[in-house]
Amino acid sequence: MRRRIIESAARIIGDRGYAEASVARIVEDVGISQGTFYRYFETRQDLFDVVLPTYAERMLEFIQEHVPKDSTGLDREMQRMQAFLDFVSDHPWFARVLDEASVQAPVANAAYFDRVVNGYVRALNRAVDRGEIEGYEPDELEGIAIALLAARNYYAKVYLSSMGRVGESRAAVLKGYRAFIARALFLPLPR
Template identity: 30%
Template structure:
C-alpha cells in the first residue's frame, strides 16, 4: 500500500514574500533555524533573543534580517520546519510497508526516532499555543490530513476497521505525542542523559494497543 502523504503542506502561516534564496542563502537560513531550535528549546520563547540566535549560528546580527523580520517570524518558520521534517521522517519510514498496520509500526518508529533526535519539537510546538496559535493548528492539521488520507485508503481495501478516520487520526497523533513526551522527553538515565530511542517494551505495548484499535473486526467482509 502507499504511505499517506505526510509531505504535503496544506495551508501556511502568512509571511512576507522574499526573493528565492541561493544555495548559500538556503544554507545560512538553515543554520539560523538550527540555532533557533536550540535556543528556543533551551531558553523558551520569551527568554530567547535574536542576538542569542545569531550568536548560536555564528552569524552577524544584520544577516538575521536578510531572512527573518522578527523573533516571532523565525519561531513560526521553525515550527513549520520541524513539522516538515517530522512528516518527512514518518513518510520515509512508511515507504514500502505491505499493509496499514505495518505502516503504522514503521511510521511511529520514524516519529520516535525524530523526537529523540529533536526534543525541541515538544517545547517549540507547545509554546506555539501562546506565541502563534495559527502555527500550532497548522502543525497538527498537516499531520492529521496525511493520516486521514492513509486511513481512508486502508479502509477501502479492508486493512482498517470501519471507524471515523479523522477521529482515529487525532487519537493516533495524541498517542504518539504523549508517549514520546513521557518516555523520551521526560526520561533520564543515572547521568541525566535523555534516551536515544523509545524503550522497546513501551513501543511494543503501544503497537499492540494501536493494532487492536485499527485491525478489522472478525466477521466483517473485506470489500
C-alpha cells in the first residue's frame, strides 16, 4: 500500500505539481481512505519527502541494469544517458517531480542530490582510475557530475516530459550529448 501511495503521488505531482497533490486527490487515485493514508504517512510532506528518493533509487537501479558491466569510457556514459532517457520515457512525470522538489520537498531534493551526485562522482573516479578520463583533479569531479546531471535533467524536462516541448528528436539529443561528452571528458586536456 505504501508503494501504491508513493506511485500515485509521483504521478499526480508530475501532472499537477506538488501544490495540487492533495491527500484527498492521492487517496482518491489509490482508492483508499484518508485514515489508511495516515497509517503510512504522518503528513503530506512526509510523503513528499520520500517520493523523489524512492524514484532516484529506481532510476539508478534501472540505469545499472541497462548498462553492461564491461562497458567503458564514452560508450558507458552514452549508455547511462540512454538508460536515463528510457527511464524518463517510462516515467514522464519524473522531470516535474525533480524540478519542483527544491522548493516543495527540500528534504527529498537534498537526499536525491546526495545519492545521485555522490554515485556519479564515484563513477567518474572509476573512469579516472581506469585512465578513461584525464586532466581533472579529484576535487573537480563533483562539479562535473552536477553539470552532467543538470544536462540530463534539462533533456528530460524539455524533450521527454509533459512539461516541455517535443523539439529535437531523441537521436539529435543523443548526438549532441555525445559530442559534448566526448570533448568535455574523454579527450585529454592540454598540458
